[in-house]
Amino acid sequence: MKIVLAPDKFKGALTGNEFCNAATEGIKKAMPLAEIIRLPLADGGDGTIEILKDHLQGELIKVTIHDPLFRPIEASYLWLEAKKTAFIEMAEASGMKLLRKEEQNCCKTTTYGTGEFILKAIEKGAETIILGIGGSATNDCGIGMATALGYRFLDEKNQEVKPIGENLCKIHQIDTTLVHPKLATINIQIACDVTNPLYGKNGAAYIYGPQKGASENDVKLLDKGLQNIANIIQKQFHIDAQNIEGSGAAGGMGAGTTVFLQGKLTSGIELVKELLAFDTQIQNADWIITGEGKLDNQTFSGKTIIGVIESAKKEDIPVAVFCGATDLTISEQEALGVAYVNAITKSPCTLEEAMEHSYKNLAYSVYNFIKVLGYGKNK
Structure with missing residues (x-):
C-alpha cells in the first residue's frame, strides 16, 4: 500500500x-x-521555508534587514541556486512574531524590511522571487517595501514621508525615478490566500487592523489612508487597486506587491505544490x-x-x-x-x-x- x-x-x-x-x-x-x-x-506563510528547504535542497541566506519598527535584525530567505529563485517569508522581516504585545500597532509599523529582503535577492541574482505575505504586523500598503526598492512617497510639500501605516493619508504623489532598474525584469509571485479588498468594511484595516494593535480610531485613519493611496495609484498607474482580488492581504501588501513589484497574486498552497x-x-x-x-x-x-x-x-x-x-x-x-x-x-x-x-x-x-x-x- x-x-x-x-x-x-x-x-x-x-x-x-x-x-x-x-x-x-x-x-x-x-x-x-x-x-x-x-x-x-504549507500555504506560503510561516513554516514554508522549512518545508521547501528540506525538499528542494535550498540554502538559507542570512542577511541584515530592518524589523517592523526599523530596528536592525538578522533574518534568512531561501535560495534555490539551480532555479535562481528566492523564497521570502514576509513574516521574517515584517511579522507580528517580531514584536512584543505592547509594540504591536500597525499605524507605526513598516514593510521596509521586506523590501530589503527583495533587494538582497535581486543582488544575489534572482530571476524569480516568491514572496509569502502571511503573518504581517503592518498596514502600510507596501510603501515601506517599495521605499527600500527606490520608490519615494511624497507629501503636498514634496517631502518624503516615513513609510508607515498612519502616513498613507499624507501621500500626495509617488516618485518612481529611482526605482531599482532590475525590478521590472524579475518574475515575482505572491503567495496569497486572502481575497479581501484594499479598503472598506471588508478591507485590510477593518478586518485585520484590530489584530495588529489598531484602535477603533486607528482603523478609521488607516482605512482613509488606504483609500488615499488607492486614488493616487489609480491616477498615476491607472490600476484599480481596490478591485484586485486579495489587495487587502497583509495590510494592503496584496495591492502593494501588484502595483510596485508587478507581482502576481497566486494561491500559496498551489505555489508550494507546484514547487x-x-x-x-x-x-x-x-x-x-x-x-x-x-x-x-x-x-x-x-x-x-x-x-x-x-x-x-x-x-x-x-x-x-x-x-x-x-x-x-x-x-x-x-x-x-x-x-x-x-x-x-x-x-x-x-x-x-x-x-x-x-x-x-x-x-x-x-x-x-x-x-x-x-x-x-x-x-
Missing part, C-alpha cells in the same frame, strides 16, 4: 515534519511494508493522510487541506484527515470531500495538554486507521 503524508502544521504543537514522523510510526506498526511518501506542506511537484508524486497512491490543528469552517477558505483534496480528486485518491479538534458536521465533511476524519485527542483535557500529547496521540490514531485498512497485515 502506498500512503502519502501531506499535512499542514499543528500550530504550536507539531511541525509538518513532526506530523510525518508520528504518522510514520503508526503506519509502520500496523503495516510494516507500506510505502510512505512524505510531503509536508514540490506534488501532483506527480501522489500518483498511484492508495491513500493521502493530511491534517491541521483544527478542522472547521475556515478549512473551506483556500488553505492547505483544500489544496490536498483538490489534487487527490484529480487522481481519485481518498483522503484521511487527522486533526487536533473538529466541529464539522457529517454534511460539512461530505462537502469537504474527505473519506475519513479523526480528532486525535483521546480524553477530556486542556488545550495545553492536548498539544503536549499530540505526537503520541497522532501516532496512535494513525495506527488504528491503518490497522482497519489492512487488518494488521504486512501489505
Whole structure:
C-alpha cells in the first residue's frame, strides 16, 4: 500500500515534519511494508521555508534587514541556486512574531524590511522571487517595501514621508525615478490566500487592523489612508487597486506587491505544490493522510487541506484527515470531500495538554486507521 503524508502544521504543537514522523510510526506498526511518501506542506506563510528547504535542497541566506519598527535584525530567505529563485517569508522581516504585545500597532509599523529582503535577492541574482505575505504586523500598503526598492512617497510639500501605516493619508504623489532598474525584469509571485479588498468594511484595516494593535480610531485613519493611496495609484498607474482580488492581504501588501513589484497574486498552497511537484508524486497512491490543528469552517477558505483534496480528486485518491479538534458536521465533511476524519485527542483535557500529547496521540490514531485498512497485515 502506498500512503502519502501531506499535512499542514499543528500550530504550536507539531511541525509538518513532526506530523510525518508520528504518522510514520503508526503506519509502520500496523503495516510494516507500506510505502510512505512524505510531503509536508504549507500555504506560503510561516513554516514554508522549512518545508521547501528540506525538499528542494535550498540554502538559507542570512542577511541584515530592518524589523517592523526599523530596528536592525538578522533574518534568512531561501535560495534555490539551480532555479535562481528566492523564497521570502514576509513574516521574517515584517511579522507580528517580531514584536512584543505592547509594540504591536500597525499605524507605526513598516514593510521596509521586506523590501530589503527583495533587494538582497535581486543582488544575489534572482530571476524569480516568491514572496509569502502571511503573518504581517503592518498596514502600510507596501510603501515601506517599495521605499527600500527606490520608490519615494511624497507629501503636498514634496517631502518624503516615513513609510508607515498612519502616513498613507499624507501621500500626495509617488516618485518612481529611482526605482531599482532590475525590478521590472524579475518574475515575482505572491503567495496569497486572502481575497479581501484594499479598503472598506471588508478591507485590510477593518478586518485585520484590530489584530495588529489598531484602535477603533486607528482603523478609521488607516482605512482613509488606504483609500488615499488607492486614488493616487489609480491616477498615476491607472490600476484599480481596490478591485484586485486579495489587495487587502497583509495590510494592503496584496495591492502593494501588484502595483510596485508587478507581482502576481497566486494561491500559496498551489505555489508550494507546484514547487514540490506534488501532483506527480501522489500518483498511484492508495491513500493521502493530511491534517491541521483544527478542522472547521475556515478549512473551506483556500488553505492547505483544500489544496490536498483538490489534487487527490484529480487522481481519485481518498483522503484521511487527522486533526487536533473538529466541529464539522457529517454534511460539512461530505462537502469537504474527505473519506475519513479523526480528532486525535483521546480524553477530556486542556488545550495545553492536548498539544503536549499530540505526537503520541497522532501516532496512535494513525495506527488504528491503518490497522482497519489492512487488518494488521504486512501489505
